[in-house]
Amino acid sequence: MSVKHSTQHKILDAAQTLFAETGFTDTSLRQITSMAEVNLASVNYHFGSKKELIQAVLQRYLVVLMPRLDQEFTRLLAVQQPNSLSQVLSVFVKPLLELNKVHQNGARIFLQLLGRGYTDVQGHLRWFFNHNYGRVLDKLVLLVQQACPDLPPSELFWRLHFSLGTVVFTMASNEALAEIAEADFNEKVDIEGVILRLLPYLSAAIAAPVATVTPLSYTAPKMASEGI
Amino acid sequence: MSVKHSTQHKILDAAQTLFAETGFTDTSLRQITSMAEVNLASVNYHFGSKKELIQAVLQRYLVVLMPRLDQEFTRLLAVQQPNSLSQVLSVFVKPLLELNKVHQNGARIFLQLLGRGYTDVQGHLRWFFNHNYGRVLDKLVLLVQQACPDLPPSELFWRLHFSLGTVVFTMASNEALAEIAEADFNEKVDIEGVILRLLPYLSAAIAAPVATVTPLSYTAPKMASEGI
DNA sequence: GCGTGTTTGAAATGTACGTTTGAATTTAAA
DNA sequence: TTTAAATTCAAACGTACATTTCAAACACGC
Numbered sequence: 436m437s438v439k440h441s442t443q444h445k446i447l448d449a450a451q452t453l454f455a456e457t458g459f460t461d462t463s464l465r466q467i468t469s470m471a472e473v474n475l476a477s478v479n480y481h482f483g484s485k486k487e488l489i490q491a492v493l494q495r496y497l498v499v500l501m502p503r504l505d506q507e508f509t510r511l512l513a514v515q516q517p518n519s520l521s522q523v524l525s526v527f528v529k530p531l532l533e534l535n536k537v538h539q540n541g542a543r544i545f546l547q548l549l550g551r552g553y554t555d556v557q558g559h560l561r562w563f564f565n566h567n568y569g570r571v572l573d574k575l576v577l578l579v580q581q582a583c584p585d586l587p588p589s590e591l592f593w594r595l596h597f598s599l600g601t602v603v604f605t606m607a608s609n610e611a612l613a614e615i616a617e618a619d620f621n622e623k624v625d626i627e628g629v630i631l632r633l634l635p636y637l638s639a640a641i642a643a644p645v646a647t648v649t650p651l652s653y654t655a656p657k658m659a660s661e662g663i
Numbered sequence: 664m665s666v667k668h669s670t671q672h673k674i675l676d677a678a679q680t681l682f683a684e685t686g687f688t689d690t691s692l693r694q695i696t697s698m699a700e701v702n703l704a705s706v707n708y709h710f711g712s713k714k715e716l717i718q719a720v721l722q723r724y725l726v727v728l729m730p731r732l733d734q735e736f737t738r739l740l741a742v743q744q745p746n747s748l749s750q751v752l753s754v755f756v757k758p759l760l761e762l763n764k765v766h767q768n769g770a771r772i773f774l775q776l777l778g779r780g781y782t783d784v785q786g787h788l789r790w791f792f793n794h795n796y797g798r799v800l801d802k803l804v805l806l807v808q809q810a811c812p813d814l815p816p817s818e819l820f821w822r823l824h825f826s827l828g829t830v831v832f833t834m835a836s837n838e839a840l841a842e843i844a845e846a847d848f849n850e851k852v853d854i855e856g857v858i859l860r861l862l863p864y865l866s867a868a869i870a871a872p873v874a875t876v877t878p879l880s881y882t883a884p885k886m887a888s889e890g891i
Numbered sequence: 892g893c894g895t896g897t898t899t900g901a902a903a904t905g906t907a908c909g910t911t912t913g914a915a916t917t918t919a920a921a
Numbered sequence: 922t923t924t925a926a927a928t929t930c931a932a933a934c935g936t937a938c939a940t941t942t943c944a945a946a947c948a949c950g951c
Contacts, residue, residue: 604778605825670929
């Protein structure tokens with residue numbers, strides 16, 4: 436962190452904060468440039484458009500995170516015996532927390548932005564992400580498949596997306612949740628705390644036994660009666 | 664479904680579809696009234712404002728769903744021995760699927776809207792929801808607490824929100840996921856299929872053993888060792 | 892110190908939004 | 922049929938937005 440920040444830097448810093456808090460659509464360039472104390476036109480001068488600013492904000496973290504993840508995945512794939520699921524999921528922790536070196540609270544901000552990117556419409560973000568980093572995630576799928584050999588591929592597909600939802604939603608509403616947690620349980624929870632709480636949850640979830648029941652047997656196990 | 668739809672009805676139908684697809688902020692009243700084939704001013708005439716329209720769209724489902732859930736929760740709370748977690752979660756299935764009687768694809772649409780409500784800024788929706796239906800959800804918390812007596816309250820809080828994220832995100836990206844699933848695995852998955860896949864996932868997740876490890880021990884387990 | 896290319900500044904452009912208005916039209920009770 | 926209320930309609934209002942423009946200020950190699 437240098438003492439003097441360039442205009443680009445100031446814009447990125449203000450943009451990531453506001454985007455994470457308020458979402459991409461609900462944050463205006465006027466808010467960003469006002470917080471960054473730069474001229475409104477400088478966003479379009481330096482980044483071209485709001486869309487490209489959004490990608491630049493994410494890219495600052497992705498170029499750090501994804502090669503690190505790729506490296507971890509490759510390392511795990513190289514070992515002889517398959518890794519356990521919790522081993523696989525654990526490799527996310529350090530690379531994510533190292534985003535705090537990119538910027539203060541970088542890990543939290545990045546995950547919030549990721550959540551916004553998936554829930555806001557922003558179709559260009561999905562494309563941008565899959566196009567640039569799709570092959571890294573293929574390795575993750577392979578690792579989970581090795582860790583849970585009994586899981587049919589389609590079930591694994593769904594569970595990985597369920598898990599993505601867990602993470603992304605949690606981070607998108609992270610502020611609100613942390614506030615409630617502190618008010619109700621007197622426990623201060625930072626991003627690291629949330630990640631560590633997520634690991635056992637996701638490990639158990641992804642490795643859950645596959646239901647063999649038919650839809651009908653799931654309707655109210657208690658009283659029995661009445662179909663859907 | 665009557666052959667003639669009132670203006671209110673047409674507005675609600677168009678609004679729920681567009682809100683679910685595009686989110687609340689990114690859907691304009693002009694899009695809604697255009698799809699509903701009614702005059703722009705009729706939204707403010709019938710509902711007062713966009714904010715109140717959003718609440719009316721959700722309310723149409725909540726007034727059906729929440730009393731049903733409340734009734735199921737009360738029934739489960741009345742039994743002598745505590746219910747299993749999967750019994751508790753199963754009671755969601757029928758009430759949710761009955762939303763399909765409120766409107767075609769009602770269950771999917773409602774869950775998508777719920778997701779939008781949590782991730783969009785829309786502070787008024789959180790308030791609206793907690794204020795009207797908070798005590799119903801208190802019963803759910805109690806039931807889960809009985810089913811998982813070893814789970815500390817704060818851990819339960821987080822896991823319930825993780826689970827909410829799983830459901831809400833899955834429904835928000837339901838269309839895309841169902842398309843991929845059909846293309847990659849040749850399996851047609853409807854809302855019921857997704858819900859039934861969610862149950863074992865969530866049961867295992869919520870009941871997962873609480874991690875007793877310290878943060879540091881989670882940094883790259885390296886090789887074998889360590890359980891979940 | 893000068894002159895060129897880069898960056899910033901204030902202002903304006905055009906578009907889209909939620910909301911309001913008041914007259915026209917439809918509805919339904921008397 | 923009359924009449925008053927409820928509803929629909931086209932148009933406009935004021936605001937906020939992303940983006941553009943172009944002159945001023947700046948940086949810095951010569």
